[in-house]
Amino acid sequence: MGNRTVLVGSKPTMNYVLACLTLFHLGAEEVVLRARGRAINKAVDAALLVMNRFMTGVEAKKVDVGTERLTTDDGRLVEKSVITITLSRKA
Template sequence: MAEEENVVYVGSKPVMNYVLACITQFNEGANEVRIKARGRAISRAVDVAEIVRNRFMPEVEVKDIKIGTEELETEEGDTVNVSTIEIVLEKPV
């Protein structure tokens, strides 16, 4: 499987856009979809995972959740820590 295959990056668009992206991935045959976000989009990523699981695809399970921190450099040269999350949803075979 390719490194960035079946990954949904959550940003500032409406939640349902990302939900639709996840459902589309599953409907195209993916057994696993990774939802990635950082910073303020983390809560939106959690919402996406829960909406997919509870409203649209109850058979999908949370396989793994990874949290971490990335160091980013600002334009002024300072380093800023940004939290990250990766939620792995799995559709049982």
């Protein structure tokens, strides 16, 4: 299957939950939630809702935490925290 990454931002958490559920129902074996900065807590909430409420056959296969260096419009270098949560169907 093609793109299975959900980029988490400023929309309501349930939008990202629905995006994950849609990808799983379309046949994806893995779905990746990715967020930066203040959206990290929303990505974690969405992953937990998918695993514990909507699809009990899904587990967090991998969680990566790191920092990205970005250049702003005015040329400054800023570092943003980033999280990548890989959800997969249980074997």
